[in-house]
Amino acid sequence: MQWIVREGGKRLDKYLAQALPAYSRSALQKLIADQAIRVNGAPAKPAQRVAAGDVIVGFLPALRAEELRPEQVPLDIVYEDSDLLVINKPAGMVVHPAAGHVRGTLVNAVLARVPELAQVGGERPGIVHRLDRDTSGLIIVAKTAKALANLQDQFRQRRVEKVYLALVEGVLQPPQGVIEAPIGRDPRHRQRMAVVAEGRPARTHYRVQEYLDGYTLVEARPETGRTHQIRVHLAAIGHPVVGDPIYGRRKHGLSLTRQFLHAWQLTLTLPSSGARRTFSAPLPDDLQQALQQFSA
Numbered sequence: 378m379q380w381i382v383r384e385g386g387k388r389l390d391k392y393l394a395q396a397l398p399a400y401s402r403s404a405l406q407k408l409i410a411d412q413a414i415r416v417n418g419a420p421a422k423p424a425q426r427v428a429a430g431d432v433i434v435g436f437l438p439a440l441r442a443e444e445l446r447p448e449q450v451p452l453d454i455v456y457e458d459s460d461l462l463v464i465n466k467p468a469g470m471v472v473h474p475a476a477g478h479v480r481g482t483l484v485n486a487v488l489a490r491v492p493e494l495a496q497v498g499g500e501r502p503g504i505v506h507r508l509d510r511d512t513s514g515l516i517i518v519a520k521t522a523k524a525l526a527n528l529q530d531q532f533r534q535r536r537v538e539k540v541y542l543a544l545v546e547g548v549l550q551p552p553q554g555v556i557e558a559p560i561g562r563d564p565r566h567r568q569r570m571a572v573v574a575e576g577r578p579a580r581t582h583y584r585v586q587e588y589l590d591g592y593t594l595v596e597a598r599p600e601t602g603r604t605h606q607i608r609v610h611l612a613a614i615g616h617p618v619v620g621d622p623i624y625g626r627r628k629h630g631l632s633l634t635r636q637f638l639h640a641w642q643l644t645l646t647l648p649s650s651g652a653r654r655t656f657s658a659p660l661p662d663d664l665q666q667a668l669q670q671f672s673a
Contacts, residue, residue: 378435379568381622385428389416392427393435408435418566434568445495445502450486455656460524460648461517462487462503465658468513468635473501487518497522505529506537506602514541514640515658527648532602538644541597541607542586542660544637544667545616546626549593552585556610560603569623570605572613579603581610589671592619596641607638619667631667639664 380396393405393414406423408414414435415421427433453465466472466483473484484502488494494502503518505528517537519525531537561576563569580600587594593616597607608624611617617625620633631637644655660668 380433380435382427382429382431382433385426385431387427388423389414389421389425389427389433390423393433418568432566432568445488446480446485447488447492448480448485449489450481452483452486452490453658455515455658456654458647458649460521461519461528462491463643463656464516464518466508466513466516466640467661468511468663471510472507472516473504483516483518491520494518494520497525506532508640509605509636509638511635512541512638512640513658513661513664515539515643515656516640517643517645524648528645531645535600536646538642538655539599539640540642541599542639542641542664543595543597543607543611544589544619544631544664545593545595545611546619546629547591547593547616548588549583549585549595549614549616554583556581556583556614558610558613560606560609570603570609572609577601577603579606579610581607583611589668592671594668608636631670633663633667635663637664637667 382392389409390402390405394402409421409423412420414433416427416431416433454462455465456463464483471482473482484504487503497503497519503520503525505517505519505525508514508516517528519528557580558572559574559576560570560579561573563571564573578601582598582600584596585593586596599606608618608621612624619625619629619631619637621636625636639660642655642657644653646653
């Protein structure tokens with residue numbers, strides 16, 4: 378788990394107590410002492426003051442399945458049948474509970490709608506794939522163990538097609554192409570991913586939709602599913618996603634409070650019928666408003 382400090386001055390243990398309400402302050406102090414929590418890649422002390430821009434990484438134990446609780450959180454259901462849900466996830470929603478995010482997650486919301494989901498998939502019930510917290514768009518949740526196995530197999534065989542919309546810095550050329558570069562942990566900043574020779578193979582297809590006054594709106598189709606793949610690949614070729622707090626530039630001229638990355642389309646084979654279906658989710662309001670600034 379990772380946090381980027383926006384406002385400094387607090388003791389590390391006090392900062393974490395607010396970020397991780399599931400943990401007592403004494404428990405957090407022990408985690409810091411055990412070096413399970415690091416600041417900017419280095420061991421830390423409970424009393425040290427955090428500064429704006431510090432990157433805090435915590436290696437924390439996952440929640441047990443019995444700790445998961447259903448919650449009445451609104452969901453934008455794009456499609457539902459006896460096997461699965463296709464959900465349009467809003468930016469800011471975490472997919473499954475973990476230390477620091479034990480409430481209000483997608484899993485908590487789906488458990489309230491499908492209580493039997495608690496028996497599917499252990500500590501991440503029904504989760505077939507994930508989206509970053511600040512990435513909006515389409516995500517699949519399996520409702521049965523059989524459907525979960527079927528969908529996981531489709532992902533392994535790369536039969537699920539995903540298309541993202543991203544606004545990137547600069548004028549991306551050529552207007553379509555393939556980024557093929559291995560991705561692994563950044564050796565200098567272990568909380569980040571990077572293009573590294575010893576990383577896992579990764580391939581992203583892209584196609585420009587529109588050039589917008591020094592920015593480019595692009596469709597990205599990840600063929601593989603590495604952590605932060607689209608963000609890492611686009612940054613690696615010099616065109617980071619606008620608003621990306623990890624791989625992008627800190628300043629930009631748009632009214633964005635998060636990264637401009639949206640899971641726009643999803644094509645899969647329905648486990649129940651074998652039919653091939655494509656689902657789509659329109660750009661949410663905050664991303665549409667960012668684009669409207671170019672026509673103002």
